[in-house]
Amino acid sequence: MSKGVAITGMGIISAIGNNVEENYASLVTGNTGISKISKIETNHKDSIMVGEIGFTNQELEQQLGLSSENNYSRTAFLGVIAAKEAIKNAGISDINNYKTGLISATSVGGMDRTEAHYYDYAVDKSTQKYIEGHHAGDSTQKIAEQLGIKQSLVTTISTACSSAANAIMLGARLIKSGQLDRVIVGGADCLSKFTINGFKTLMILSDTYNSPFDEHRKGLNLGEAAAYLVLESDKVVLSENKPVLAYVKGYGNANDAYHQTASSENGDGATLAMQQALKVAELSPKDISYINAHGTATGNNDLSEGRAILRVFENDIPDFSSTKAFTGHTLAAAGAIEAVYSVLALQNNVIYPNLNFKTQMKEFNITPQLEFKEKEQHTIMSNSFGFGGNCSTIIFSKKQ
Amino acid sequence: MKTVYINSVCSISSQKTFDNSEFLDEIIYHEDNLIPVVNPNYKDYISPSESRRMAKGVKMGVAASKIALKDANLDTVDAIITGTGMGCLRDSEKFLGALIDNDEQFLTPTSFIQSTHNTVGGQIALNLQCKGYNFTYVHSSISFESTVLDAKLMLENNEANTILIGGVDEIGDYTAKLHQIINHIKAEKTSTSELLNSKTEGAVFSEGANFFVLSNEKQTSSYAEIIAISTYNTLGNSKISDLAKSFLDENNLDIDAIDMVVLGNNGDVTFDGFYNELSSGLFKNTQQVYYKHLCGEFMTASSFGVWLASKILKTQKLPEIVKLNNLKDSNFKTILLYNQYRGENHSFTLLRKC
Structure with missing residues (x-):
């Protein structure tokens, strides 16, 4: 083992x-x-x-x-x-x-x-x-x-x-x-x-x-x-004697069991995936220094994911952003693209800006990180959600 | 580490296999190069309104999962892991055909939505309201074996107690035509009884769904124990016999400990050599069984092999129709399954009576 x-x-x-x-x-x-x-x-x-x-x-x-x-x-x-x-x-x-x-x-x-x-x-x-x-x-x-x-x-x-x-x-x-x-x-x-x-x-x-x-x-x-x-x-x-870039610390997978293509309004699957990942990592929400959100910019995803983030992190929302405005939604590859970006964020102690954001969503008051920012990073959560209700979260950390 | 059991089975295939009270009691002799499944009455498992929207693969998958759950006496499971080599072919063909024919206009989303590989797994989750772990493997002839490997990993480590796994593939008419053009499907009609003597290229293709509930707790319905599974993308420089030997070594078993080998021969003259090497070599003194003359070839056909081996272990009956030789007719304890497709994606699965 x-x-x-x-x-x-x-x-x-x-x-x-x-x-x-x-x-x-x-x-x-x-x-x-x-x-x-x-x-x-x-x-x-x-x-x-x-x-x-x-x-x-x-x-x-x-x-x-x-x-x-x-x-x-x-x-x-x-x-x-x-x-x-x-x-x-x-x-x-x-x-x-x-x-x-x-x-x-x-x-x-x-x-x-x-x-x-x-x-x-x-x-x-x-x-x-x-x-x-x-x-x-x-x-x-x-x-x-x-x-x-x-x-x-x-x-x-x-x-x-x-x-x-x-x-x-x-x-x-x-x-x-x-x-x-x-x-x-x-x-x-x-x-x-x-x-x-x-x-x-x-x-x-x-x-x-x-x-x-x-x-x-x-x-x-x-x-x-x-x-x-x-x-x-x-x-x-x-x-x-290998240099280690980062560790895969936790992971969670759940099914929304709501609709073949749409996410449930309150993000049940997403919430479960994030909670499960924290549990596997033996971490609590406050340990997460940045969330690389799925954030596809569809009406449905961002509302559902935002609500799920609120459910998991309550009043203490870490910095979060979606990098989809840089790359577009790369479908099955997205989780790996964003894993690389998460590791780079850990290595360089940075947070990427959520591009093209202008107006606050009215359903909640959480706002993504809008500017490129340097910040000491230790543990990053990355979300990926898909059709068929498939919801996944991976947690990357600097330390084992 | 906990032991992993097969607690229930369901097979929808080109034989009448969906009724668990029977075991190949009557055989359907096909003579074709593409053979259809024997459908259960889907209305017994899926409401008509849902059924209308479901492609064949989804229908087979959902029905098979419900029968398997009932056989295990469960209402739901902790996780759902699906394997499908070609995914939802009919909807893919439908959407792509419409896209090309209508020059990207007048398209509707239904067939696109249903074309994704994880449609079956998603629909089963929706049907059972199962919010647990949900994966879909899509790797050719080891799509189903990947579900076994994953489920075994979870159950051994107590990350779940009950997992529904299954292999499902549907026939797509146009794709079948294309596979016939490149000789992956036999050019000529071939009969069930003559499949292995056909000496022609390609296989007789079909479709089907074989679902199982695996658990780390044995119950009265249990069929078998899953001892080990290994998959190999290629053989490298080794022969299949070498790999079989090292697989048995890893599991501390010698040839004599194997009561039966279940082989995936599909009558393709170009690739059946892998099976023949084992049946005429290492396992020439072992009871040999084959099944693709009954269920046809498809990317998850090996899941029918696991269904067959499970039934043999539970009932201790060996149907005449699956025998490749006649060396043993009772006291089956340990069964080794081997499968490959077109020389790639080989797998060994080891089951034991429980």
Whole structure:
């Protein structure tokens, strides 16, 4: 059994940067990644804004040195880039010298290729290589292959927008129980017409820059991203004398059991997830120095999450902000993106601004942190909620 | 660490398996490359208004979970963990088809909402009003095994006492057509009795839902104990026999301790070699059982294997139709299950009579 779950490496690619350093620089300077869409031909291109990654698929293919015969979805490209950075950051040279697993999260999977070739598949043989790349486990298998992980526990979680938080949670439990010495956890999702149109029909896409926790918030901006963390046991950290970036201290998972897509008005699931995470971490609400909120900027989420935060923290609300205004909502990857941001906040003792906020919500009087701020950080809570009532909270700390 | 028991089962498959008072008493012989399930009367488990909105996978999942809960004599559980390799295919196909056909116009949200992989898990939670831990695994042929692994971890450490797990996948007509084009589904109709002799590429596909209540407390309804489970993304440079041996070693068992192997052969001439290596090698003197001629192949078909092994352990009966050889017909204590799909995502599961 391992008492601690150490984070020893991380990697990320998002609309605000192609690696950890670039992401942090954007967070510090308040540089948003939200823009008009350029890489997907969609009828909605003038009525939505997104968090898009600069590289084309061809550029990503070249960076990874893949032959043009590959059948990678954009999800797989992004996932491999971020996972490789995490491994490098953790100083791992031989991935199989410890019992290593991979838990990845995705909701889009290979949908970007499927929607591009859906009817061509039947007639155009050259596109058929993508058929078996559709399923959600495909990008995970490719990441494992690229990292050299063999004969191992490799699996995929898809619980909508809470997926990557759940990947982190499972990874932490596998380390704690001693089943694995090391596990790479995170998630990847690319933009697709499927999700753009899906969220459009739900009428929760903003036509402008998303503004979490603002009274006049108009909905979310979709984003694409991938991020991975390397989790290692006490044994590995000790024997390799590894620098530890932070620890996964607590985690909670609950179901709202209210509606397939909407959160309950009082945030029952969210409240339970936060309480459970505090319990696992053996901490009380006052120990939390910052909450990286889910804060998607939809009417429903921000109200429900805000009420849940009030229920858990009562009169003593810690600083909180949503970083979705920087990256957009990156769906299954969001929990991992925000895990990287939480670790960076711990390392640098900072709090990120909640961009685009103008008007206080009338339902409650809590206000997110609006300016970039330096502050001694010790324990950070990160929330991720999804369709299907899936609610997850992870707590990161400086100390074990 | 606490022991983990299978306290109830429910299988909705292309055989009449949903009635727990029976055990493959009458066999349906299919002759096709895509075979349908035998549906229970969904009205017994789901209200008509709910049922109308539910895709096949959701319906099968919700009904199977209710039967499993009843079999375990429970009203609810502490956690729900679902495995699905392809997710809610029909709604995905419906939404994507409409999106392309209508050039991104006139779309309605229903099929999008239902297309997410966690729809079944979410709907079961909603139905049972279960606010506990809720996960969905979507990793090809180990989607179901991941639910077992996760539930076992929780129950052993006493983080939960009762967990509903299940594997569910539905047939999507267009996806099936595509999988036929790339020879993942057999080109020709193949009969149940001739599946393993077909010598052709691809598998006979189907759909289904197999749900179980796992618990760290044994009860009179208990079927079996789950001793161990391991999944492997690839074999690396090893042979499957080497992996089988080291799996048994890790569990302090030798070959003779295994009373039966349950193999996932699906009649694909390209990939059945993994099973044949075990059945003609390590386990040639062990009673061998197969099942995909009954339930077809799908990403969570191995959950039917666990259903079969559980029923054998509880009833101590071995139906003729599943026998690959004839070496043992009673006193089944320890069963090893092995499955893979297209040479990847291998798994071993070890069950014991309780």
